Amino acid sequence: MxxxxxxxxxxxxxxxxxxxxxxxxxxxxxxxxxxxxxxxxxxxxxxxxxxxxxxxxxxxxxxxxxxxxxxxxxxxxxxxxxxxxxxxxxxxxxxxxxxxxxxxxxxxxxxxxxxxxxxxxxxxxxLPYIRLSLREADKIKELLRRISGMHKPRAWLPYMPICANCGNIATTLAYGYEGDKVLYGCELDVGYAKGCGYRGEVDVKLGQGKLQWxxxxxxxxxxxxxxxxxxxxxxxxxxxxxxxxxxxxxxxxxxxxxxxxxxxxxMINGRKMSKSKGNILTPRQWFEVAPPETLRFFFFRVYPAKHKDLRMNEVPRLVEEFERAERIYYGVDELVDEKVNVHLKRSYELSIIGKPAPTLPIRLPYDLAVTLIQVYRDITLEKVIDVLKRTGRLYRDLTADEVEALKLRLRQAEAWLKKYAPETVKFKLLDDVSRVKNLLTDKQKEALMKVASILKGGDWLPRELNTKFFEVSRSLGLPPPSFFEAAYLTLIGATSGPWLANFVLALGKDFVAKRFEEAAS
Ligand SMILES: [Zn+2]
Ligand SMILES: [Zn+2]
Incomplete structure (x- = not known):
């Protein structure tokens, strides 16, 4: 700079x-x-x-x-x-x-x-540059040879006419000029196209040709x-x-x-982009799954010369990183390293389009959106607002922009789930808990019972609940991963799943308490 x-x-x-x-x-x-x-x-x-x-x-x-x-x-x-x-x-x-x-x-x-x-x-x-290039063609030819080792034919001009006969621009060789008229032969073989042999002339004022790159x-x-x-x-x-x-x-x-x-x-998904092989990502494909600001953020958070690999299966994480930078920008969150804080604030500022909102926007976290659309078919806005309340994210009324952003987030998360999500984030609620009952140990059952009564005993924020999970496991001498495994088995029949505290609150704590009790009985 x-x-x-x-x-x-x-x-x-x-x-x-x-x-x-x-x-x-x-x-x-x-x-x-x-x-x-x-x-x-x-x-x-x-x-x-x-x-x-x-x-x-x-x-x-x-x-x-x-x-x-x-x-x-x-x-x-x-x-x-x-x-x-x-x-x-x-x-x-x-x-x-x-x-x-x-x-x-x-x-x-x-x-x-x-x-x-x-x-x-x-x-x-x-026009002035074309005329100058024609006059200085020999000098340009010599420069091309000296700087980049390119050898041009003896009669050569740095101009590519469009062939009046076959319409190719790639296969013509300009070899002479008179005033603004350039003489050419359509005679080059460039691999993907071949000259037709036509010889003609073209007026450089008409735009029927271009300078060499x-x-x-x-x-x-x-x-x-x-x-x-x-x-x-x-x-x-x-x-x-x-x-x-x-x-x-x-x-x-x-x-x-x-x-x-x-x-x-x-790079896209670890590979170089290539148009002919179809390994490309267009901005429009990105907008289907995430807001444009997050794409800007992806580029601005690192220096241009740094290696960048956009992995579509990691969209939720990328969006969360943007939103973390947003929280840091509004002073709601901060990292230990002050230099990183400053850098993220700066990247956030560069990434937003238009003016920043007066206060921290209320958002539906991407991974929670992914969870919700898998739990509730045809999820409604009311339901989302309800979940935001339950998870302690709704501390004031939503603005009209925020409501729109919520709806968009659901649509985008759904598109992502369909097109790019790894199998590990996909789940289906278990209909019948008896199928997994005999997979649980006594210790696990005991922990589920305890957590069930905690859930029924009060209202919890996600972080508090998360702490409780660990406390309960440890009090029973059960390694916490073992507890989480039991919980996921009971809910979705798998050994892992979405972040449990959010997941439980999204499902409704009473529903989960009942489910845990059924599994443990
Ligand atoms: Zn031709
Ligand atoms: Zn068109």
Whole structure:
């Protein structure tokens, strides 16, 4: 951050995404970091804007899962703006996936200035840089060779025209120019697409072509005066695109490269994301199971360069970590390590969308929601409020926002349970306790009886009840795990289950007391 501010108080932070299919949360990450930089600059009295560019003139180089390969392979090598929308609701592939991504960004509280690469090639934004690149083609070729070891043909220009015959942009080689007209042959074989042999010319003012990626990146930095750019570490390798574009921007466009913010790509369930293999997670898939703030928190709680693995079977824990940070932020909870407290407060602040609520929001813990929907079919809001009361979580009236959040939490927990929950959190209430009765030892039965009478004897908060479980077990010389095992056997016929104190209160203490007595009799 100090490095950013040393470059002044006015900043343009850029991010960009190739519109190669459904954008995943890794793509959203770019924009997330960009906006975090902007916030920080503004916080320190500066001005900052975030620009996001849809790279919609790039060629389709693989068919993202699960789109039909047979139907779409004829578009390989063509620019996204000229491929029909596979869902047939928008004008093009580019428009469909751009809209989808921008919508997801909005839901994440991200509203960068959205630019289309294609439009920028038509409205003149890139024009001075195209002309300069054509004139300086030999110099660029030499820089590409020197910095990144790329060898280009003798007659070569850093411009990729769209072939007027076959429509490919990936297979054309520009070899000469006259004024704004670029001459090309459609003759390259790029593996996923092959040139058709056509020779033609194209006017660079019409947007029927684009600059080669590393030159384009440099042109964009110059055109917008980009000062900071977040990107994944694959661009940051020695001789990689950042290195090359930096030299091009300095030596050809006479500009300065932005300060890089290099981040480690997020993994999903322990694996790298891959569009063609279908191992991706889109923001929308996340919103089905958890609020957008929690996704922001997942990224902001660690430094960008740190390893991150988003495991969908751990959503309840991730949400709980966010809510713990929330409690720390409102001073209701704190950890021993003051540095961690400060860090979590800061991460929380960055994660929330809009202004923080005036007081700590009342929430239904995710794991409790998961328990409730398994205990009660068609659970109602009244029931949830009742459970919140019983577990000591309702100390004032709920606001309208909190009520909405409760309903949403139930829907999200249900979706998570269906799609991602490990078998270990799934359970069914036991109908008939006689099935497990003979599995219990005398000591266990004795403990269940004692706990039953404690339950009937008063109202308990979850923590108090939890303490009682341990006290009872120890007083009987029974190891506490043995007591918990007996309780779960009696309730759900398994040896483990949801956190018992919450579980008992969610089921209703009288119901549980009766059940324990039945099992122990
Ligand atoms: Zn569409
Ligand atoms: Zn062609």
């Amino acid at each position: 100090e490095r950013v501010l040393s470059r002044g108080l006015k900043h343009t932070v850029e991010s960009g995404t190739s519109i190669s299919g459904p954008a995943h949360i890794g793509n959203a990450c770019d924009v997330l970091y960009a906006e975090a930089v902007c916030r920080e600059v503004r916080l320190r009295g500066g001005e900052a804007i975030s620009i996001w560019v849809a790279d919609d003139l790039d060629p389709l180089d693989s068919i993202p899962y699960p789109l039909p390969e047979d139907e779409l392979k004829k578009y390989l090598g063509k620019p996204y703006i000229n491929i029909p929308d596979p869902y047939r609701c928008c004008q093009s592939w580019a428009q469909h996936f751009t809209l989808e991504f921008v919508n997801s960004l909005e839901r994440m509280g991200l509203e960068p200035i959205v630019k289309s690469g294609y439009s920028m090639y038509r409205d003149g934004t890139y 590393r030159v384009e990146w440099a042109a964009r930095w110059s055109a917008f005066g980009v000062t900071v750019e977040p990107f994944g570490k694959e661009h940051a390798a020695a001789g990689g695109s950042y290195d090359t574009s930096s030299v091009i921007v300095r030596e050809v466009f006479k500009g300065e490269p932005p300060i890089p913010l290099i981040y480690e790509h997020v």
